[in-house]
Amino acid sequence: MTVHEEAATPEETAASTPVIDFSGVRRTYPGPPPVAALKPADLVIGRGDYVTVVGPSGSGKSTFLNVAGLLDRPTGGVYRLDGIDTASLGERDRTALRGRRIGFVFQAFHLLSHRTAIENVMLSLLYTGTPRRRRRRLAMETLEQVGLVGRAHALAGQLSGGERQRVAIARALVNRPSLLLCDEPTGNLDTGTAQTVLALIDELHTAGFTVLVVTHDPGVAARGQRAVAIRDGILSESDPADLAMRVLQTGGDRT
């Protein structure tokens, strides 16, 4: 085990502290019969990493995502986020950590369709205690970062799929989280739009964000610096280059 630096805010957390540190983390759903959806796993994701977790449906991907995103509690092992042992946290602190340190990007976008793009981004600042006046400015800056300033005042329901996902990414980014956690970010997009969204995620990684993408698509997984395969609840490092080769062979498998 490494010695962790004290963590106050994401900015103050030392660069050497891993963002995600799984050691023997497992999740078993109570039976009968009990299902070990995530076998004891060790995984370290450093600051600024771009890691993809790839696996077919039923492989334990969602369980991994829920545990990593603090939406679900592991049944065993130690999970440190920004060096903070999440097992010892109460529900209030887990929620706070989730809201402040993790930015979620969902397959289904989860935008409020009757609100404008900027209002959807501002929603992320609602629970963090950001002064009301700063929210709009921060949201606008973040929309600029994802290239959507022109659509800031369009209703989310009137945006295209790609625009919606970019609004969702802006919403995830606006709190400057330690971790950008993307769940099938291109699952609801056509190939062309998916490429622009993936290019945006690449850019964010370059800008210094720690990115974790969970996907079933090897083509998406191949874009990470590191790819972790998951099968039957077991994580195993794999080589993104291999995945890229497989994509070339099967012609962009999107099963």
Added chain:
Amino acid sequence: MKARSSRTHARHVEPTRLSAWDMVDEAMAAILARPTRAALTVLGTLLGVAAFVAVLGLTATAAGQISARFTALAATEVLVEDAAEDPQTAGEPFPADTENRLTALNGVERAGVFWEPRVPGGRESALVSARPPSLTREQGEPLPLRAASPGYLRTIHAKVHTGRLFDSFHHDRKLRVAVLGKAAAHRLGITWLGGQPAVFIGSTPVTVIGIVEDVARQPETLLSVIVPAATARELWGAPGVDEQPKVLIETRLGAAQLIASQAALAIRPDQPDRFKVTAPPDPRTLRDAVDNDLKRLFLALAGICLVIGAVGIANTTLVAVLERTAEIGLRRSLGARARHIALQFLSESAVLGALGGLIGTSLGVAGVVAVAVSKDWTPILDPVTVLPAPFAGALTGLLAGLYPAWRASRIEPVEALRH
């Protein structure tokens, strides 16, 4: 370093929060996103609160109207009539000192005996003329006569135009004087009392000592020739049954009911049962009658409306919770705690209820004013009933939102995001 471990870290993560202002903002945004549904949801509460305000306002207005009809004068008037079973044997109803017997009662301001004397000798002999009948060819005027004790003139608040009223001096000495009502004086052509004019009742001359300009009670006296009761008694005899002797009493404000119960006994302790005493209806009982019958019914209806409104809000909010499961999951992922979710739905239902309360109160007030204006009444709205009405709406919404909000807060984020 390791010793400081996670507890220290935990304190470093600032808990998420939701300010009251943001909460209301979110509630308004959610309501405005579905305006039609919100309007329909609000309708029940609106009707309930409007009914409450209208019922309370209308009963208050109607009660006010009843009170207004009972002017102070009408409310202080008690009339005592002779209703003896056998008047022939019962004898004269009112003793000579009736006035004193009554004014001795605590609560009586003034009192007076009066009747309409019959002049013996038929209709001809009762005609009133300004000239001696022997000198005039035309007939006199058929003016009504009124015999009255001096207190009577005070009781009807006779206002003198010229001259003076008769008092106990004239009365006790049985002087042949008369006071004319304004209309009677006009009919007889008497406007000036400088020459001490006389009028002839039949062939009996009486001196006119005053003309009455106006009275507050018994306006028929304005057309009458009023003579002192003792004078009338001497001229035409004691009042018989058909002359309807009566006593008019003015009480202090609020004492009418009490005096009505005491007057008969005070006048004739030996035969209190022979009198029929008429007191003004007690405004309170009348108002209570109006209040109790209608108000209870309408308030019950208003209550039912409110309950229906609450059920409507509860139902809509519950449907909204189920519909917005994904939104709940999203908010949880953005840092909303379970209580923030509950508060959000609770504030939504409270705002819906408050909207219904506000609009309902406005409609209720408008209704009361409209009814009052159409009937030419004075609208009366008690602030104690109007001001809390919007809050009653908000409270209804709040109660209605309790269960849906609790349900919403129990939704697990993992489950919610699966949608």
